[in-house]
Amino acid sequence: MRKILFYLFLLTVTSIQANPVDDILERIDKGASRKFQTILVKSDKDFFEIDQKSHPSSNSRKTSSPIIIRGNSWVNIAVGVNWYLKHYAGIHISWNNMTAKIPAVLPRVEKKERHETDLKLRYDFNYCTFSYSMAFWDWNRWQKEIDWMALHGINMPLAIVGEECVWRNMLLKLGYTEEEVGKFIAGPAFLAWWEMNNLEGWGGPLPLNWYKQQEVLQKKILARMKELGMKPVLPGYCGMMPHDAKEKLGLNVTDGGRWNGYQRPANLSPTDARFAEIADLYYKELTHLFGKASYYSMDPFHESNDDAAVDYGKAGKVLMDAMKRANSEAVWVVQGWTENPRPQMIENLKVGDLLILDLFSECRPMFGSPSIWKREGGYGKHQWLFCLLENFGGNVGLHGRMDQLLNNFYLGTGKTDTQKQENSSLITNSSLKGWGFTMEGSENNPVMFELMSELPWRAEKMTKEEWIQEYCFARYGVHDDTIVKAWTLLAKSIYNCPLGNNQQGPHESIFCGRPSLNNFQVSSWSKMHNYYDPEDTRQAAILFAQVADKYKGNNNYEYDLVDICRQALADQGRKQYLQTIADYNAFARKDFDKNADRFLKMILLQDKLLGTRSEFRLGHWTEQARKIGKTTAEKDQYEWNARVQITTWGNRTCADKGGLRDYAHKEWQGLLKDFYYKRWSTYMKALKDQMKASTQVDYEALGGGKNANKTAAELFQMALPGGPVIDWYAIEEPWTLQHNTYSDQPEGDCVEVAKEVINFIR
Numbered sequence: 071m072r073k074i075l076f077y078l079f080l081l082t083v084t085s086i087q088a089n090p091v092d093d094i095l096e097r098i099d100k101g102a103s104r105k106f107q108t109i110l111v112k113s114d115k116d117f118f119e120i121d122q123k124s125h126p127s128s129n130s131r132k133t134s135s136p137i138i139i140r141g142n143s144w145v146n147i148a149v150g151v152n153w154y155l156k157h158y159a160g161i162h163i164s165w166n167n168m169t170a171k172i173p174a175v176l177p178r179v180e181k182k183e184r185h186e187t188d189l190k191l192r193y194d195f196n197y198c199t200f201s202y203s204m205a206f207w208d209w210n211r212w213q214k215e216i217d218w219m220a221l222h223g224i225n226m227p228l229a230i231v232g233e234e235c236v237w238r239n240m241l242l243k244l245g246y247t248e249e250e251v252g253k254f255i256a257g258p259a260f261l262a263w264w265e266m267n268n269l270e271g272w273g274g275p276l277p278l279n280w281y282k283q284q285e286v287l288q289k290k291i292l293a294r295m296k297e298l299g300m301k302p303v304l305p306g307y308c309g310m311m312p313h314d315a316k317e318k319l320g321l322n323v324t325d326g327g328r329w330n331g332y333q334r335p336a337n338l339s340p341t342d343a344r345f346a347e348i349a350d351l352y353y354k355e356l357t358h359l360f361g362k363a364s365y366y367s368m369d370p371f372h373e374s375n376d377d378a379a380v381d382y383g384k385a386g387k388v389l390m391d392a393m394k395r396a397n398s399e400a401v402w403v404v405q406g407w408t409e410n411p412r413p414q415m416i417e418n419l420k421v422g423d424l425l426i427l428d429l430f431s432e433c434r435p436m437f438g439s440p441s442i443w444k445r446e447g448g449y450g451k452h453q454w455l456f457c458l459l460e461n462f463g464g465n466v467g468l469h470g471r472m473d474q475l476l477n478n479f480y481l482g483t484g485k486t487d488t489q490k491q492e493n494s495s496l497i498t499n500s501s502l503k504g505w506g507f508t509m510e511g512s513e514n515n516p517v518m519f520e521l522m523s524e525l526p527w528r529a530e531k532m533t534k535e536e537w538i539q540e541y542c543f544a545r546y547g548v549h550d551d552t553i554v555k556a557w558t559l560l561a562k563s564i565y566n567c568p569l570g571n572n573q574q575g576p577h578e579s580i581f582c583g584r585p586s587l588n589n590f591q592v593s594s595w596s597k598m599h600n601y602y603d604p605e606d607t608r609q610a611a612i613l614f615a616q617v618a619d620k621y622k623g624n625n626n627y628e629y630d631l632v633d634i635c636r637q638a639l640a641d642q643g644r645k646q647y648l649q650t651i652a653d654y655n656a657f658a659r660k661d662f663d664k665n666a667d668r669f670l671k672m673i674l675l676q677d678k679l680l681g682t683r684s685e686f687r688l689g690h691w692t693e694q695a696r697k698i699g700k701t702t703a704e705k706d707q708y709e710w711n712a713r714v715q716i717t718t719w720g721n722r723t724c725a726d727k728g729g730l731r732d733y734a735h736k737e738w739q740g741l742l743k744d745f746y747y748k749r750w751s752t753y754m755k756a757l758k759d760q761m762k763a764s765t766q767v768d769y770e771a772l773g774g775g776k777n778a779n780k781t782a783a784e785l786f787q788m789a790l791p792g793g794p795v796i797d798w799y800a801i802e803e804p805w806t807l808q809h810n811t812y813s814d815q816p817e818g819d820c821v822e823v824a825k826e827v828i829n830f831i832r
Contacts (some may be wrong), residue, residue, distance in 0.1 A: 073672070076088075080686065081539055083574070088297075088827070089103075089108060089144075090144050090220075090294075090297045090298045090408075090688070091106075091108045091139075091144055091147050091148050091151060091220070091298075091769060092106075092108065093150070094148060094217045094220060094221070095151065097168075097169070097214075097215075097383070097641050098168070098169055098170055098178055099169060099170055099171060099172045099215070102457060103635050104136070105134075105136055105137065105172060105174075105176055106136055106137050106138075106139055106151060106368060107137070107139070107375045107407075108138075108139050108140075108141075108147050108151070108407070108456065108721075109137040109138065109139070109140045109141075109232070110140075110141065110143075110144065110147065111140050111141065111142055111143070111531075112142065113142040114142075115142065115186055116142060116146055116186060116187050116188070116190050117140075117141060117142055117146065117184060117185060117186040117187075117634060118139060118140065118141040118146045118147060118149050118150030118153065118184070118527075119138075119139070119140040119141070119150065119182060119183065119184045119185075120138070120139060120150055120153065120154050120158075120179055120182070120183040120184075121137075121138040121139075121140065121179055121182040121183075122135055122136070122137055122138055122178060122179040122398055123136075123138070123199050125137050130568075131223055132548070134174065134175050134176075135178075137154055137176055137179060137181075137202055138815070139151050139154065142301045143225070143628070144220070144297075144298045145192075145220050145223060145224070145225045145298055145299055146223070146299065148220035148221050148223075148298070149220075149221065149222070149523075149527070150185075151221065152221040152222065153185070153527070154179075155170075155172075156382075156520075156544035157540065157543075157544055158173070158176070158177045158179065159173070159547070160543050160544060160546065160547025160548065161544075161547060162520075162542065162544050162545045162546075162626055163217075163218070163220065163221055163272035164218075164516045164545075164626065165512065165513040165514075165516060165685075166326050166513075166516070166629040166683075166685055167625045167626055167629070168213050168214045168217065168218065168351040168627065169545070174315045180243060185527040185528070185529075185576070186529075187527050187528075188524040189380050189483075189502070189503065189504040189505055189526045190225075190503065190504055191225070191226055191331075191425070191455060191503045191504030192224050192225050192226060192504050192505055192506065192526075193224070193226050193227070193228070193303070193403075193427060193455055193457070193504065193505070193506030193507070193508070194219055194222045194224040194226075194227040194353060194506060194507045194828050195227055195228040195458070195507065195509075196228075196429075196507070196508045196509060196510050197228070197230065197262045197265055197369075198262045198263075198463075198510035198511070199262075199509060199510060199511065199512055199725075200228075200230055200231070200262050201258075201259055201260060201261055201262035201715070202262075202463060202464035202510055202511040202715075202734055203262070203511050203512045203513055204231075204367065204465055204512075205259045205261070205694075205711070205712070205715075206258060206259075206691075206694035206695045206697075206698045206708060206712065207412075207694065208287070208694075208697070209287060209290050209291075209657075209696060211694075212231075212287065212291055212294075213294065213648065214367070216291070216294050216295060216298070219300070220298050220300075222519065222520075222523040223523055223526070223527075223813060224300065224507070225299065225301065226300065226301045226302070226303055226364075226365055226504075227262050227295060227300060227302055228302075228303045228367055229288070229291060229292060229302035229303060230265060230297065230367070231284055231287055231288040231291055232284040232285050232287065232288035232359065232360065232753075233261075233265055233305045234255050234261060234264075234276060234280075234281065234284065234492050235281050235284055235285045235288075235605070236305075236352065236355045236356045236360075237251075237254075237255060237352075238251050238255065238281055239355045239358075239359070240352050240355045241254065241312070241353055242588045243351065243355075244319060244348075244351070245318070245319070246312070246318070247273075247571070248361075248484070250312070250318075251275075252271075252274055252275025252276065253270070253271045253274070253275065253586075254271055254312045254335070255270075255271070255274055255275070255276055255339075255344055256269060256270070256271060256273050257272065257273020257274045257275075257276065257707070257708075257711045258273065258276070258280065258698075258708055258711050259273055259695075259711035259714070259715040260273040260707075260711070263329075263332075264335075265305065266332075266369060266709075267304060267308075267310045267326065267334060267335050267337070267369075268329040268332065268334060268370050268372070268373070269329055269333065269334060269335075269370055270312065270313060270333050270335055271333075272332060272333070272720065272724075273710075273711045273714070277700075277703075277704050277707070279699075279700045279701075279702075279704060280704070283698070283700075285359060285670075287361055288359075289360065292360060292361070292369070298409055299366045301363070301365060302363060302365075303363065303365040303366065303367050304356060304360060304363035304365070304461045305356070305366065305367055305368075305392075306353075306366030306367060306368040306389070306392075306393050306396075306402065307348075307349045307353060307368070307389075307392060308368040308369065308370035308389055309337050309338040309339070309340065309345070309385075309389070309465070310335045310336075310337065310338070311323055311335060311336045311337070312335060312336065313325065313333055313334070313335055313336045313339045313789045314336075315336050315338065316336070319338075319344075321338055321342060321344060322338070322339045322341070322342040322343075323334060323336035323337060323338050323339065323342075324337045324339065324377070324379070324380075326374075327374075329373070329557065330720070330724055330728035330729060330730050331720060331721075331723045331724035331727055331728030331730070332720070332724055332728070332732075332830070336673035337371075339371075339380075340384055340385040340387075340388035340389070341381070341384065345388060346388075346391075346392065349389075349392035350392065350395060351397075353392065353393075353396035354393070354727055356396075357396060357615050362387075362396065362400075362754050363397065363400060364397070364399065364400055364401065365400060365401050365402075365425070366393050366396070366397075366400055366401075366402060366403065367374065367403045367404070367519075368389055368393070368402055368403075368404060369404055369405050369407075370385060370389060370410075371385075371408060371409070371410060371412065371415075372405075372407075372410065372417070373407075373408060374409075376409065376412075379485065379739050382412045382414040382415040383414050383415060383417065383418055385415060386414075386415035386416055386418070387418065387419070389402070390402055390419055390423060390424075391683045394423075401422070401423060401424065401425050402419075402423060402424050402425070403425045403426075403427065404416075404424065404426055404427070405426075405427050405429050405434045405508075406426045406427055406428045406429050406437075406454065407429045408443075411424075411426060411449075412501060413450075416449075416450075416452060417450070419452070421453070422453065424452050424453070424456065425452075425453050425454065425503065425753065426449050426452055426454040426455070427441045427454070427457050427506055427508060428449075428454050428455060428456055429457050429459055429508045430443070430457070430459040430508075431456045431457050431458065431459075431475075431478055431479075431482070432458055432459065432460070432471045432474050432475040432478055433459070433471055433474060433567075433572060434548075434572060434719055435448060435456075435478055435482075436448065436449070437454055437456070437482060438481075438483070439477075439478045439481045439482065439500075440569075442572060445479040448501070449501065451501070451650065452501065454502060454503065455503060455504045455505055455506045456478070456479060456482045456483075456502060456504075456505045456506070457505065457506040457508040458475065458506070458507055458508065458509070458518065458519070458522045459505055459508050459509060459510070460507075460509045460515060460518050460519070460575070461509040461510055461512070461514055461575050461576070462510045462511070462574040462575035462593075462596070463498070463510055463511060463512045463574075463575065463593060463735070464510060464511020464512075464734055464736065465575050465576055465578065465592075465593075465732040465734070465735060465737075466513075466514060466576070466579070466636075466686070466736055466737040466738065467558065467575070467576025467577055467578065467637065467640070467737070468515065468564045468565065468566035468576060468577065468607070468633065468634065468637045469515060469564065469565070469567065469576035469577065470515060470517065470518040470521075470564075470566070470567065471538065471565075471566065471567045471568075471764055472518075472521065472534040472561055472565050472566050473534060473566055473568070474567070474568070474569055475518075475521065475525075476525075476531075476532075476534065477521065478531070479505075479525050481702070481715075482502050482533060483502065485531055492760065498735060502526055504526075505522065507519060507522065510575075510688060511734075513685065514679060515576075516545075517541060517545075517557075517565065518565070520541060520544070521534075521537060521541075524537075530726055534562075534565075535558060535561065535562075535563050538554070538557050538558055538561045539554055541557070542554050542557055545626050545627075545630070546621065546624055546626055546627050547624070548621070550617060550620075550621075552613055552614075552616055552617050553613075553614065553617060553627075555667075556610045556611075556613035556614040556634070558578055559606055559610045559612075559613070560606070560607070560610050560634070560660045561589075562606075563602040563610075563636070564577070564602045564605035564607055566602075567601055568601055569601075571599050571601050571662055572597050572599075573597045573598045573599055574593075574595060574596050574597055575595055575596070576597055577598060577600075577601075577602075577641075578591055578592035578593065578598060578735070579592070579639060579643070579644075579735075579737045580592075580640065580643050580644040580647050580670070581643055581673050581676060581737065581742060581746050581750070582732060582735040582736075582737055582746055583732070583735075584731070584732065584749065584798050585750055585752075585753035585754075585793075585796075586753075586793055587651055587654070587655075587792075587793040588651075589647065591736050592732050593732050593733040593735065594729035594730070594731075594733065595729070595733070603687065604638075604641035604642060604644065604645060607637050607638045607641050608638045608641065608642060608831055610634055610638070610804050611634050611635045611638035611639075611827070611828060611829055611831075612826075612832070614630070614631055614634050614635075615631065615635065615824050615825060615828045618631060618821045618824060618825065619821065622821050628683070628820050628821070629683060629685065631820060631821070631824050632679060632680065632683050632686065632820050632824060633686075635738065635824045635827045635828065636676060636679060636680060636686070637680060638827070638831060639672060639675065639676050639679070639827050639830070640676065640737065642672070642831045643669065643672045643673070643676070644664065646668055646669045648670055649665050650662060650665040650669050650754075652664050653665055653666075654757050657761065657764070659761055662757070662758065662761065666754040666757070666758070669754070670750060670754060671744055672753055672830070673740075673743075673746060673747045673750060674743060674747060675682060675827060675830060676737065677739050677740070677742035677743040677747070677825070678739075678818065678823055679820075679823045679824065679826075679827055680737065680739040680742070681739035681740075681816065682737060682816050682817065682818045682819065682820035682823050683816055683820060684814050684815065684816050686737075686738055687738060687739045687740060687812065687813070687814050687815075687816070688736070688738045688739060688740030688812045689740060689811075689812035689813045689814035689815070690738075690814040691712055691716070691736075692709055692712050692713065692812050693813070693814045695708040695709045695711065695712035696708060709809060710806060711809065713805065713806040713808075714806045716734045716735060716736050716741065717732070717735075717736050717741075717745060717802055717805065717806055718730075718731050718799065718802050718806060719731055719732070719733050719734060719740065722799050722803075725799055725802075726799055731798075731799075731802070740812040744805065745802070745805050748805075749801065749802075750802065752796065752801065753793075753794070753796065756793075756796060757793065757794065759794075760793075760794060773790045779780070797799055
């Protein structure tokens with residue numbers, strides 16, 4: 071009996087002493103937790119405080135006395151730790167650097183600092199993020215991401231890892247075979263679009279090992295999130311079924327049609343007598359594997375046209391009822407995107423039962439701020455979150471909408487002097503409950519995510535210029551006028567995409583585009599529109615590189631040096647391309663040869679620059695894919711998934727006619743040299759061959775030949791400059807099938823190669 075009591079005592083002491091923020095600090099730097107004292111305080115107000123015990127005898131601004139961080143939740147305490155590290159110690163924990171050397175003696179806190187926020191709900195992730203960035207993450211990488219989330223205030227992350235395990239179990243119980251399940255569920259790099267009811271089976275079938283791994287991984291993810299007090303958002307059920315469910319199960323389903331060339335899953339009608347049965351089975355399997363949730367994510371009718379046969383009001387009620395049977399206290403989370411959520415679907419739902427993610431608040435808000443997606447009356451009575459989308463397709467490129475983000479956030483929270491009276495009833499604090507990150511791809515543009523995560527904790531309004539000075543110290547740990555000057559230039563240009571420009575993410579690199587005589591945007595739906603002078607990024611790169619020798623070895627500086635120089639070279643590459651095409655159209659053969667050669671050299675130089683950082687290497691992606699496989703066949707399948715997603719995206723039909731090719735293009739080392747360079751060198755050679763052929767006399771044609779009976783209009787059209795017709799898919803697909811190794815280890819000195827880039831573009 072004494073032994074039992076002793077073990078119970080130990081268990082109690084362990085649970086009391088367990089401190090997940092200390093664990094985060096230890097992962098940042100071993101021993102770091104001893105330099106902080108974290109205190110959990112009961113309070114209904116979300117806050118954190120930064121404090122320190124006074125030492126009257128000490129004249130130094132630094133002391134070994136622990137830094138005290140108080141907060142009303144572990145996540146808020148983590149935000150306080152991060153705030154101190156950034157704004158006192160000049161230590162920035164970022165995707166490119168999740169560890170740091172924390173000094174033995176930290177800067178003193180002279181006066182207690184307190185920050186509060188009314189925005190209690192803080193969401194993270196887009197469904198697409200799980201495929202464009204996280205498709206092959208293991209527990210080690212996920213652990214870092216959860217630390218990053220806590221440090222940035224996230225407390226309700228989307229958690230859909232392993233959703234395919236739930237579906238597999240459910241479908242097998244409904245009578246589907248393993249083979250049939252394999253034809254329905256997509257491969258690792260395409261699960262997001264299967265989960266969003268866009269496609270079936272592409273990239274699959276998934277090996278059984280995959281299901282086992284992902285189930286274990288999700289349980290670890292959920293356990294860690296809950297340790298920190300986060301409330302994960304699990305995937306709910308909104309009626310998706312395999313397209314053959316009518317024939318297989320006799321269900322009353324509607325054909326999902328096609329999505330960019332892919333067969334979409336069917337939709338089970340909410341009026342079907344078996345809807346409740348199927349939904350309950352889904353939630354039973356979900357709960358069995360991963361437990362109940364306070365929030366469930368459902369996006370019915372995602373990216374689909376209105377259907378007169380659908381009673382959207384009843385559909386909303388049926389979906390809500392099914393979720394409530396799983397957990398009567400749960401809240402439905404839905405994306406505010408294009409048509410969704412349809413007003414008639416949510417108008418009769420109770421306040422508090424629904425939470426809407428205003429997915430693209432910095433550009434196309436629906437909540438009431440002026441935009442092409444503005445909804446009169448916003449979301450009405452329902453609660454919503456202000457979200458930063460920022461990135462589409464995981465594309466690489468500097469990009470942001472700083473002024474728009476600040477303006478729209480202040481409109482949404484009521485912190486504005488310019489708010490028009492007619493909007494005052496639309497934009498109120500009462501229905502705004504929080505904020506979120508909803509990027510399609512992560513691990514890019516850390517500056518924008520820092521800005522968004524700090525906004526809710528700042529009581530006073532600020533300008534981007536004021537904030538950027540603080541960011542530079544937080545990012546690099548130094549006060550340097552040259553760095554601030556470079557960042558201010560970027561903040562006023564490429565990071566300040568203006569109102570009215572609706573492009574999806576960064577200005578796309580010309581190097582990544584399928585060649586043509588009129589190449590502008592890379593992906594089909596980018597909506598690119600010029601909004602900054604490429605001279606600005608060139609000058610910023612020159613300024614930033616001026617202090618390269620001074621800050622060599624500073625990880626955050628070196629990452630940004632490569633990224634900024636990459637952007638400058640890409641922008642100058644676009645100018646070089648236009649000059650080369652002008653030479654072709656002018657039939658300036660010598661100039662064309664010179665400029666085409668320079669353009670191709672720029673691609674290879676970009677490849678060399680990006681090779682100096684692991685984050686910008688193709689091997690960073692393909693090695694993740696191969697490492698997660700258990701057998702050679704699995705490794706090959708996962709690598710194929712990884713290669714296809716960032717290039718053709720689909721098969722020939724979906725890539726070309728569906729427009730999906732290059733949607734997830736990446737300006738990465740290895741991909742530039744072996745994929746994009748091959749396309750462009752093939753095209754430049756074809757243009758050169760055309761110019762050469764144009765100088766040769768066709769003696770047959772002089773006597774009449776094949777053009778003798780052409781009309782004047784046809785002859786005129788023939789006289790216009792025209793590019794060669796090339797079957798690009800035939801060139802691209804073979805690369806996706808290869809298994810040559812791409813290392814994720816950096817090569818070369820990033821400072822020296824950056825200087826080489828600067829000299830090239832001066």
